[in-house]
Amino acid sequence: MVEIAPHDLLKIRTVQDLSSLQLPDWAEKVFSKSLTVVVRRAQIADDLIPVGIRGHERSQRLASWVSLDKVVKSITPYELVQNNAWLDLSNARKELPAVMTLEKIAPILSDFTWGISGSVGFELATKTPSAKMTSDLDLVWKPKQRINQKSAQQLLKTLNQFEVHADLQVIQGTDGFSLEEYANANSTTMVKTIKGPKLVTDPWEI
Numbered sequence: 001m002v003e004i005a006p007h008d009l010l011k012i013r014t015v016q017d018l019s020s021l022q023l024p025d026w027a028e029k030v031f032s033k034s035l036t037v038v039v040r041r042a043q044i045a046d047d048l049i050p051v052g053i054r055g056h057e058r059s060q061r062l063a064s065w066v067s068l069d070k071v072v073k074s075i076t077p078y079e080l081v082q083n084n085a086w087l088d089l090s091n092a093r094k095e096l097p098a099v100m101t102l103e104k105i106a107p108i109l110s111d112f113t114w115g116i117s118g119s120v121g122f123e124l125a126t127k128t129p130s131a132k133m134t135s136d137l138d139l140v141w142k143p144k145q146r147i148n149q150k151s152a153q154q155l156l157k158t159l160n161q162f163e164v165h166a167d168l169q170v171i172q173g174t175d176g177f178s179l180e181e182y183a184n185a186n187s188t189t190m191v192k193t194i195k196g197p198k199l200v201t202d203p204w205e206i
Contacts (some may be wrong), residue, residue, distance in 0.1 A: 006174060006194075007040040007117045007140055008064065009075045009125045017070040019048070022173050034126040037066060041174065054122060056130065075125045077115025077140050081106070085116075087126040088091040090106045092161055093123070098135045101164040105137075109159055113142040114168070137166040141179070152183035153191050170203070177203040 001201075004010070012035055015023065015095070023031060031037075031053050040063060042050035048065040055061070086094065086102045093099060098120050116124060123130040148184030156179060158168040168179040176192045188199040 004039055004044070004068070004074065005076070005171075006039050006176065007015055007077050007115070007121075007171075008039040008195070009036050009122065010039060010049070010051060010071045011036045011073040011075075011126075012066055012070050013072055017066055018051075019065040023062065026057075026060050027053045030055050030060075030128075034122075036122070036126045036128075037064070038122070041176065041192050041194055047133040054119070054130070058095070058131075070174070075122050077117045078113065078142075080116045080124045081114060089127070093129065093131075096120075096131050097133060097164045098131055098136065098137045101137055101162045101166065104162050105159055105166065109139075109141075110201045115140045117169070135164075136166050138177070139166060140171050141168040142171050149183050149185070151178050156180055156183055174202075 012018070013032060014035070015028075018037070037051035037053055040050040040052050042077055044050065048070045049068060049071075051064055051066050053062040053064065086099050089099060102116070102120070105127075115121070116138070117140050119130040119132070119135050120137060122128070156167070159168075168184070169176045170179050175191050175193050177189050182189045188201055189203040191200055192199050193202050
């Protein structure tokens, strides 16, 4: 069985493979080009994977489900880094600030197990124009060990020196939390789990 995790991108054959058959106009336009959905952080039940369709705007998100046997291909955020997927974009798309920043931060994160999510990751995986000139850089990171707040602040300062906002979501199993939120937290940090978000004093201990 293929291991499926939040942030993975799943390609399916047709819109009929989704549990939500009536899509809004924006979803119909976007999905028909990519036939790719993003795995949501929720529980898998009866082989139905929680997925989402993303549009060009932050407000354009649609939750759905797809059966595991309908998945044609899965792409992880980490594979995009391993394959230097940004090199396969057209010259025009390589000029996007977030994409140009990827080449600059890749050496910084060379010893990290990291991946690319968000609109940039979606475009790298599907070659469907999704990122904008103003897009942030959403990254995921599977740490080998915990780091303290001071180290987190320094890492984020290094990643954000290129005028594009970058943040690492720390991935621990199926849970995740924002390194930026942890770095600036006074008491608690929100951890996203498959059962919903929760506030904790030490996100590394989940």
